[in-house]
Amino acid sequence: MTALLDMLAPASEEDLSRLIAERRDPLRIIGGGTRVEHAGGDRLSTANLSGVVTYSPGEMTLIARPGTPLPEIETMLAAEGQALAFEPPDLRQVLGSNGTPTLGGMVASNASGPRRVMAGACRDHLLGVRFVDGQGRIIKNGGRVMKNVTGLDLSKLLAGSYGTLAVLTEVVLKTLPHLPARATLVFAGVDPARAIQIFSAALATPFDVTGAAWRDGNAYLRVEGLERQLIYRRDRLLALLAEHRPDVLDDRQTVTLWRDLRDLAHFTDRKAPLWRILTKPTEAPAICDRLRELGGTSSMDWGGGLIWYQGPGSAEQIRSVAPHATLIRRAGLSGPAFPPQTGPMARLQSGLRRSFDPHGILNPGLMDA
The missing domain is CATH 3.30.465.10 (Uridine Diphospho-n-acetylenolpyruvylglucosamine Reductase; domain 3)
Structure with a gap:
């Protein structure tokens, strides 16, 4: 503490x-x-x-x-x-x-x-x-x-x-x-666009996918449950996505992989800013492509609904590519961590702050300028 x-x-x-x-x-x-x-x-x-x-x-x-x-x-x-x-x-x-x-x-x-x-x-x-x-x-x-x-x-x-x-x-x-058993399907050598196609197909099934992430050219799908449930879900997904020739990670490998994905073990260079970006999965590949042009590295989680970006770029540059970008690790960047609100959302946010914190003493400057 x-x-x-x-x-x-x-x-x-x-x-x-x-x-x-x-x-x-x-x-x-x-x-x-x-x-x-x-x-x-x-x-x-x-x-x-x-x-x-x-x-x-x-x-x-x-x-x-x-x-x-x-x-x-x-x-x-x-x-x-x-x-x-x-x-x-x-x-x-x-x-x-x-x-x-x-x-x-x-x-x-x-x-x-x-x-x-x-x-x-x-x-x-x-x-x-x-x-x-x-x-x-x-x-x-x-x-x-x-x-x-x-x-x-x-x-x-x-x-x-x-x-x-x-x-x-x-x-x-x-x-x-607690879900007692788990396995991961690994799709090697795929870009963000292909990863979104895989995620969309898997998440549309009734097979309770509990993780859909992409990093370093690999897409990952996780399934969990009781042993018999796990085997059924894994095998059905393997059959559905056979054309992509996925590999399978066992329980121990799955635990390690998803802990690292969850905790962003691949983004520990604290000299570079780290951004958390919320988006529509269908828009994620284009955002990843534009962020790559800035010279940094991206990964995706939540089936493409969440992008993490580590690398160069001002707040204006990042938010011109991804408006819903939050600065998690500053590494020298200044300004509000959260994207500024405009229009009705700005009025709603301001009204809430006046109702709950009229003197503006609680974490000022974090979510607004």
């Missing part, structure tokens, strides 16, 4: 509420410091707001505070044969961070790995939240089981807001059974 000596670190939700209510100067919200680079403002740590409130394996429901280390949560779930199905990535290596990922940072960034193509994103597994907004108000929203989540679901709004609207103090998550 990041050292607390030079941070504000409230010990309770009530302390956090009082601190924010009296505040007018900027605050930089810190969990483990492992999701996105951001500077400016006094650092406010959630490290003391830690611990599991309750975990009910039978109901597949977890309630915990935001500063709880994510590895502890994953170990606890694994002991019960369960997991966070959306496979949150660990970006410590690419950011050069010595912090520990936290549950709150995971939710605030909507951190979702390769299994999103099948299981959905982090926000899709979020049942409820407690939080303190920019006025110091303590607010609870959502429920503790799926059927109780009614009305305006603020948890979906806060997931992915990166602490610009509120500071989480408690999250309620749905857990799912």
Whole structure:
């Protein structure tokens, strides 16, 4: 966990509420410091707001505070044969961070790995939240089981807001059974356009593909499940895509490969900026081609819906190619990490900020100029 000596670190939700209510100067919200680079403002740590409130394996429901280390949560779930199905990535290596990922940072960034193509994103597994907004108000929203989540679901709004609207103090998550067996189909020597064709064919089947990624000229499809399910799904995909002559990786090889793909082990040159780009899969090949012209390296995940780019190019150049590009690792680049909003989206974002944080103290400059 990041050292607390030079941070504000409230010990309770009530302390956090009082601190924010009296505040007018900027605050930089810190969990483990492992999701996105951001500077400016006094650092406010959630490290003391830690611990599991309750975990009910039978109901597949977890309630915990935001500063709880994510590895502890994953170990606890694994002991019960369960997991966070959306496979949150660990970006410590690419950011050069010595912090520990936290549950709150995971939710605030909507951190979702390769299994999103099948299981959905982090926000899709979020049942409820407690939080303190920019006025110091303590607010609870959502429920503790799926059927109780009614009305305006603020948890979906806060997931992915990166602490610009509120500071989480408690999250309620749905857990799912761990998938015990896995295999990967490997398609060598394919460009992004051919990879998208393969992904589109596989993801249109009922065979529950849980990963569809491309890197360094290789396309990968992952299938998981019980042993008999796995064999059936693997063999049907092999037959469907036989013309591409795929190879097959076993369980051990699959675990290693997808951990590296999830955690961006191929993008650890911290001297180069790293961008996260959301796009339509059909537009991904053209974006990859244009990014290659800038002199960098790209990879694709989520069946082409997510592109990672490491390499040269100003923010203006990158966003002229890919408007929905977020700067994850700056490596000397300045400016807002997130793409500036215009028109109705800008008015909506501004209105939300005024409602939740009228004084503009929570992570200012992260999502806006």
